[in-house]
Amino acid sequence: MSMGQEVRYRVRGGRPLNGTAFIQGAKNAVLPMIGAALLAAKGRTVLRNVPLIEDVHRALELAEHIGAKVEFHEAERTVVIDASQLNDPERAVLPADIASRFRGSVLFVPALMHRMGRARIEGVGGCNLGSRKLDFHYRGFARLGAEVTEDDDRNHINIEAGNMRGGHLYLDTPSHTGTENLIMAAVLAPGTTVIEHAALEPEVIDVIEFLTRMGAKISGGGTGFITVEGVEELAAVEHTIMSDRIDAGVFAMMAAATGGEVSLVGAHLEHLGVARWKLEQMGVEFAQQGAVLHVRRDAGAPLRPINAVTSPYPGFATDLQSPLMALATMAEGESYLHEAIYDGRFALADELTKMGAKIEVDGTRAIVHGHTALRGTPVVAHDLRTGAALVLAGLVAEGETVVAPGYLVDRGHAQFEKRLVALGADVVREGTE
Ligand SMILES: CC(=O)N[C@H]1[C@@H](OP(=O)(O)OP(=O)(O)OC[C@H]2O[C@@H](n3ccc(=O)[nH]c3=O)[C@H](O)[C@@H]2O)O[C@H](CO)[C@@H](O)[C@@H]1O
Numbered sequence: 155m156s157m158g159q160e161v162r163y164r165v166r167g168g169r170p171l172n173g174t175a176f177i178q179g180a181k182n183a184v185l186p187m188i189g190a191a192l193l194a195a196k197g198r199t200v201l202r203n204v205p206l207i208e209d210v211h212r213a214l215e216l217a218e219h220i221g222a223k224v225e226f227h228e229a230e231r232t233v234v235i236d237a238s239q240l241n242d243p244e245r246a247v248l249p250a251d252i253a254s255r256f257r258g259s260v261l262f263v264p265a266l267m268h269r270m271g272r273a274r275i276e277g278v279g280g281c282n283l284g285s286r287k288l289d290f291h292y293r294g295f296a297r298l299g300a301e302v303t304e305d306d307d308r309n310h311i312n313i314e315a316g317n318m319r320g321g322h323l324y325l326d327t328p329s330h331t332g333t334e335n336l337i338m339a340a341v342l343a344p345g346t347t348v349i350e351h352a353a354l355e356p357e358v359i360d361v362i363e364f365l366t367r368m369g370a371k372i373s374g375g376g377t378g379f380i381t382v383e384g385v386e387e388l389a390a391v392e393h394t395i396m397s398d399r400i401d402a403g404v405f406a407m408m409a410a411a412t413g414g415e416v417s418l419v420g421a422h423l424e425h426l427g428v429a430r431w432k433l434e435q436m437g438v439e440f441a442q443q444g445a446v447l448h449v450r451r452d453a454g455a456p457l458r459p460i461n462a463v464t465s466p467y468p469g470f471a472t473d474l475q476s477p478l479m480a481l482a483t484m485a486e487g488e489s490y491l492h493e494a495i496y497d498g499r500f501a502l503a504d505e506l507t508k509m510g511a512k513i514e515v516d517g518t519r520a521i522v523h524g525h526t527a528l529r530g531t532p533v534v535a536h537d538l539r540t541g542a543a544l545v546l547a548g549l550v551a552e553g554e555t556v557v558a559p560g561y562l563v564d565r566g567h568a569q570f571e572k573r574l575v576a577l578g579a580d581v582v583r584e585g586t587e
């Protein structure tokens with residue numbers, strides 16, 4: 155990593171978004187798939203529609219660090235992974251300097267356990283959203299036969315895989331990466347594994363499809379009750395990653411905020427779950443035209459306020475709660491938001507307040523008093539979705555909004571500046587990482 159000037163997004167508001175945007179491949183599908191590709195002891199995996207985001211760069215660095223050969227053909231959005239040489243247990247380490255920059259690093263643990271017999275986790279990152287534990291993951295690995303211990307002095311986690319075998323697992327809440335990680339831990343463990351209270355997110359289904367193509371035996375995806383029959387080995391295969399529903403939701407809300415009309419290539423309305431209905435109630439019009447989602451909002455009609463509570467899929471996605479809060483500042487009346495997944499996602503309220511919004515926060519509930527005119531000012535992206543939400547706010551604010559650190563936006567949105575400029579926005583991304 156070269157340390158240049160910090161990346162920031164400079165946004166000047168007042169232009170409606172119009173035209174066509176390409177929705178990227180899903181961040182939350184590609185990260186587990188890179189982890190899954192490392193389970194294949196022979197051959198080369200080809201992943202298509204890979205988003206050009208920082209989290210993917212970190213994941214590929216991590217894959218190389220543990221001994222995989224990786225090619226990222228960026229123009230083709232294609233990653234080729236050869237994991238045949240993962241045989242040095244000394245390298246079965248997730249070092250803090252890479253792994254603490256993204257949460258998806260924890261998705262490498264099953265491959266380390268199965269291929270190298272052990273895993274050492276020196277750090278796991280991701281967005282700073284309050285308390286985010288990994289206890290479901292570790293408890294599940296232990297029930298499958300691994301020995302999980304923590305270094306008292308440094309908070310490092312050591313996992314000895316030993317003889318893994320199927321087991322009966324459950325999740326306290328339907329954790330997204332928890333479900334993926336337990337499936338990946340079970341696919342090569344002899345015997346039958348049952349995972350109760352599993353996540354239903356479309357990305358989890360896409361990961362199950364990918365693993366199934368590799369030769370895994372998984373049933374019950376999308377039902378909350380998953381059964382895995384362990385197999386002896388998995389093959390390297392080709393897979394095209396589904397489109398990113400959060401990226402699609404952000405672009406739809408940007409079109410709504412600015413009173414524009416956009417075609418989102420690759421976006422699927424059914425993947426938005428409850429978010430679709432909430433946005434329609436606010437006055438956003440959707441039309442699915444085959445594999446293209448058309449979104450418009452009549453600039454002459456006021457945006458209506460909304461109530462939303464975040465919950466696992468198909469509930470309102472927590473990752474869309476931040477842009478919804480920004481959009482709610484533009485609605486005529488009081489909106490109520492309840493963040494039921496994370497206890498630290500309302501740092502955005504203070505940043506929007508700097509721009510002129512009126513938001514009352516009480517723990518994990520917020521009331522947004524709209525409509526308020528927003529004005530541009532320097533604001534802090536505390537996490538990825540806060541960053542995207544502040545860019546959204548900047549698109550309607552008077553004057554210039556400067557959003558930093560831009561790295562957090564780049565963690566999850568590919569070529570954000572280019573795609574927004576193509577829609578007519580005045581956005582400049584400056585600085586280098
Ligand atoms: C890389 C990835 O896919 N990230 C997504 C994934 O994160 P991630 O998979 O980390 O989110 P989870 O679904 O696991 O988290 C849900 C809740 O469960 C808690 N929890 C989770 C695991 C655990 O072992 N113990 C525990 O207490 C978390 O702190 C959180 O409050 O799903 C989130 C919820 O849809 C999204 O916001 C993230 O974008």
Ligand SMILES: C=C(OP(=O)(O)O)C(=O)O
Nearest residue numbers: 257258280281473538539
């Ligand atoms: C919380 C998010 O990501 P991560 O789980 O990778 O931190 C997110 O995508 O908004």
